[in-house]
Structures are given as C-alpha cells and as structure tokens.
Amino acid sequence: MIKRVFAFIDEDAKKEIRRNLLKAVAIPGYIVPFSSREMPVARGWGTGGLQISLSLLQEDDCIKVTDQGCDGSVNAVNIRDFITSVSGVKATVNTRDATIIQTRHRIPEHPLTEDQILVFQVPYPEVLTMVEPDMAKQKQIHADSDYSKLWVLLYEDTSQYGDSRISNRYPVEINSHYMMDPSPIPKYDIARLNNSPALQLFGAGREKRLYAIPPYTRVTPLKFNDRPFIVEDFKGKSCKRCGAEGIFLDEIHTTGSVHYFCSDTEFCDNKLKEAKDAIER
Amino acid sequence: MLLNVKELTKVYGQFCADCLLLTGVEQNTTICPRCKSVIAINRVNFSLKGNEVLGIVGESGSGKSTLLQLIYQDIKANSGQIIYNGLSTTQDTGFDLLDCTTTERSFLRNIEMSMIYQSPTLGLNYLFSAGGNVAEKIIGSGERRYKVIRERVIRLLKRLELPDSRVDDYPDAFSGGQQQRIQIAKALSSSPKLLLLDEPTTGLDLSVQAKLLDLIRELQQEMSFAMIVVSHDLGVINHLTDVTMVMKHGSLVEYGLTDQILEDPQHPYTQLLVSSIL
C-alpha cells in the first residue's frame, strides 16, 4: 500500500523550499532560485505560491486562497480544493481565520497579523527585466544596489507623461537595498506592503524563483523625492453592494453606466453581514 | 597627484615568470616566446595631477585603450597599482583601484570618473532617450529630485549645443557627432574629477571633429577635471593635451610635455611616429 505524503510535496522537496525561504527571509527582497517541482497545475497558474503554501502547511493550519480579491474564482477554488484534499487542513474565506493566505494580485483588505503568512503568486520575479535583459548584469545591479536604470524609466515617464506609467508591478525598495517586483498588485496595495506584521512570501513557479519581505520591513516605492506617489483614486466612489469607501474598488462597465464594487469579496460579504447583524440586534 | 599608476601589468594567458622580461619595446613583441601569453600592458608607471591633460599615443595594439580600460575598471589588471587620490576620505593614503569591491567600482564610475568611448554605442543606452542617458549618470551619483535632474539634463545638453526640444528623443535619431555630444554630456553630468577619452573624435568628419575638440577643451578649462586622451591622431593630442605618453608593445616608450614629444622626440619609435605626420 502506498502511503500518501502530507501536503502533496515529499519531505525532501519541502525541506529544500523551506531552506530557500529561510534564505529569502534572511536577505529581504533578494531573489532566491529554487527547484520548482512539477505540480498538478500548469506552470504559470500559481505553482510558485502553491509550492510555498504546501511546504509551510501543518495539520492545524487554516488556508485561504484568493484571486484578485475573490475567493470564488475558478483558480482560487481549485487551488483551495487541491490544498485541502492533499493535506486535510481547514479552509476558510475569512481573512481573520486564515493562518496562510495564498493570493494572486491583491492584498486582503482586512489588516493582517503577526500570526499570518501571506503568499503571493508571482508571474515575473525580476524587476529589472524591462531595463536590463542580461541576467548576469541584473545580478550585478542587485549586488551593487545601483538601480539608476530603473530610475531612468521613471525619469522618462515623468518627463514625457508627467508621472510613472506603471499601473501594477510597481518597483519597490526593500529595507533600503534590493529593488523588488511586488507581483502585479495595484499601487493601492504597495503602501500596505510596508511595515506589515505578517510575513510576506513570493513564489514564481515557472521562473523558479522565490523571495520574501519579513514582518515589519520598510518597503518604499520607486519615486523621486520631490514627486508624490499617486495611487488609484476612488474619491467619492463607494461599493454598490456594501457601501464601503476608501478601499480598492473594481470598476464594472455595463451599457451606459459604471459601477464600483469591492475588489475583496470577503471584505464586502463581511461588511454586509455586520450591517445585517446590527439591524437584527 | 590625482592618479598614480605603478608597475601596471595586464597579461592574457598563462603569465609565466619570464613574460615581462621577454616582451616589450626592446624585444619588439607583446607575445611571450616561452608561454605564448599576450602582454597587453607591461609594467607601466605614470602619474596625473588634478587638472592635467595627458595624451596617450601609439599604434594599434600598443595597449593604449587597454590602459584606459584598466583605469576605468572595465577589465582587471594582473599586477601593479592604480592609486586614486580623489576621494576626500582617503587623501593621505590613496585608494588602490585594483583592490576595490564592485560597489566601490560603481561608485567610482558613477561619481569620480567617466569614460567617453570611440563609439557612442558603447557609452549610450539606446533604449533610453538622450535625456534619460544623461539622467542615468546623475541618478547614479545619488540625486533623487526629479526637478534637479531634469534641469541639469537640459542644461548639459544645451551646453553641448543640442537643442532642448530634442531632450526626449532617442539616441538613434541623432547624427554621429550629436550622439558623441550626448555621450560627453552624460560623462560630465556627475562632475567627474577624471575624464577618460578613447579616440573621442575618430570617425567623425573633420569639421565636426574640430568643433567637438574645441568644446572638450573649453569644458576642461571650465570645469577643470583631469583628462586622459587616447588617440592615434597626433593632431588631436597636440590640440588637447599638456603631457604625452608614447606606447608601444604594451610598454611606455617616452613621456614628456606634448610640445617636447612632437618637436624633440627622443626615442627612435617616437621619432618615427612624429615623422609620419602627414
């Protein structure tokens, strides 16, 4: 009889991933290569995040998987079902209850705690690819912390368009050394990476790279000292469903009109539930 | 002295014990007969003062460009010393470039010294605009205020006689002479103490070349940086430099005031070189 391993990945592979994660945590923002095993999910569909989640998972953990703020999307549901079926851990949609949160392109609205780990799925781990295609030179740039080329990109956007044209994957500096690709989260979430109590891990399965931001680490977006960092503006707009304001909203275009909804569905549901509970009380 | 170069040696190959003795001007070869190594630079010594302009002349393969690349840390020397005294913190002892870390190397190249290559394709990034290229060096020297960067970019490009309406154009939209001007603007943007020029005007037509040389001279007097100019054109050397070094087979043949080298050359090779002026 074949004994099934806990959480799909064999212990040696998990050990390798954990060791690389330790290295990543020890050198905040530094990209660590890892072996990236075959997963029953196609590469590029969250296998980096999935491998990190599985290698960290213990029996008493509670997993939440979300895709652009939505726990109900096909990918999120499938990955969540896969994790629970191979490990038997509890799953939740509730940000507060989760110990490990695997996410694609968003940070949950509800503030995270020291007991939680946020795992990002990353398509392109290297922040320098757009300015320096040579991998050897990329390494040198990281080692020297000489990111003038990235700054030139910002300079050129500013002189030609008035501000950076980067809408997501906005380059961030970690702990005053490494520039890092924060995965395609919106600019709204960039500020929320800074000084987070939760451990934030990043995995790129197709690219075989992982990196980390330890808790309470300084994260600053690439910006000139005399220019503000402008995030998505939802002033005067609120969620059509729960009425929330001051959070990241999705813009839905229907014929002739534009509607706004919470990007984080769990946050929206919670808000509605709280309102309902208040009425009942 | 801003720069002290002592016994600098660069060897491609095995580097056996006899390499240095069996090559050079007297031996009339750069290839070691014993181990077949190429001795690109053979125990070269010289020094350079704060605002001095030094010329290096010699035929192709004499090692003049290699010498520049060794100073600029494009390549690493095998032995010897390159003592740089431009850093205020190391004024007493000097700083040996051969011992520098990569971080120190990029600091040196971003702030202390600049190189102007013969071909603008080596010195410019064609994915960035003209202004972006200049900005890269300013940012590299630590400036993080957009307004200051932008103003300095425009001022420098204007000083090099490029219209400010073209600041955001890409280098390949400029003529060869203009691209060289962009490269010079970029090199000067960090106000370096030492400017290295590798055949800066070779390949440009004569009128452009003359104007560019005048401009380099003017800028040198204005900003009083030290320069090392590598050229095989004695006219360029005469026009720009105070002191000249003649090189052959990786060795220093003769060193002297530029007018002395040109009018009263001592070494047979220098005499031959000077008598070959058209």
Next chain:
Amino acid sequence: MKLTVNHLAKQFTLHNRDGITVTGFSDVSFTVADGELLALTGPSGTGKSSILKAIYRTYLSSSGTIHLHRKDGSIVDLTTCCENSILELRKKEIGFVTQFLKILPRITALQSVASPLIERGEYEKNARETASQLLDSLNIREELFHLSPLTFSGGEQQRINIARGVIAPRDLLLLDEPTASLDEDSSNRVLDLLLELKEKGIAMIGIFHDKRKTERVADKVYTINREI
C-alpha cells in the same frame, strides 16, 4: 638674477637616419636679470631659436643647466625639473612669443588675447577692455577683433601673438623674432611695449633679426658663432 644658463648644449640624435647626431648649439652660458633684455644674435642656423626652446623645455637639453630664480627665492633647473613643474611655470612665470601663430583657431582675436588675463582670474569684462586697448595700441583694426586670427595677414597674426604674450606678462618672456614680419610703425610699437615691460621688471630673452632694433631694446647681447 632671473635666469642663469650654464654650459648649455643640445644635440639631436636622429635614430631613423642611422643614429647620426646634429648639434643644435653647444656651451651656451649667459645670465639675465629682472628688467633686463638679453638679445641673442648670430648667423642663422646657430641655434638661437633652439636655445629659447630649450629654456621653454620644448627641447630637452643634452647637458648644462638652466637655473630659474623664482620670486619665492627658490631655484629650479629647467633642464631637469618634472613636467608638472614646467606646466606650472609656463602658466605663471615663463611666457613664449613665437614667430608663428600658436593659438586656437575658431576663437576670436579679442577672446584669444583676453584669455590669459581671464585665466589669471580677471573679470571677463575688464580683460576684454584691456585686450582691446592693447590690440588698439598695436594698430589692429577694431573690425578684426571679432574674427578668427586664422584669417589675418602674417603681420596681424604676429601682433595677436605678441599681445597674448604680453597682456598678462610672466616674469620671464622669451621672444622669437617678435618683429619679423611687421612694418616699421608696428615694429616700433612692439619695441615700445617691450621697453614698458622692462620697466615693470620683466626679464626677457629675444631674437631680433635687425641690428638697429636690437640696439634699441637690448641691455646686453649674446652672440653665438658657429663652431667648426
């Protein structure tokens, strides 16, 4: 004493002509004091210009010494001191007026004459003022001030050269036929200028092809004869 030249000799070795040697000059000794003008005379080919070049270090002397007595009391030997000191001295203490134009093309006459003053720290406006007065006194027409000297006649170029040499006079001035291609009037003006410099205490060594001119300005004469 400003300059003491002792047993100076120069031989050229032509390595590419089987190493033959040609004598430039030999056993030259003289002294020049502050405010004194020494004229070098002798037939052509005796090495008068070569001596000036040896003092200016364009030529490396073969033997002998050239001692320059500096204002601060120190003495340097121009035949052996390092290139950097020579450059420093050329900037501040030794000037050379050649018979040929040795200035940057593409720069206006006025700018070119004013630049030694500007380099010395004079305000640009004042320097230009002084330069135009000087050019005027040398009979250069004002319409030429803003043209490049390259387009000038030989005599005009010569005067630009002289103006450059004397506008911010160095303590020691070397003059190689400064009046060679000038007419009588301009030539006299140049000689007047030299007499003025002498009063200012400038030591000078000059070559004048004309005996009358030599007698007018020189305090002493050093004659070189061809040695056979």
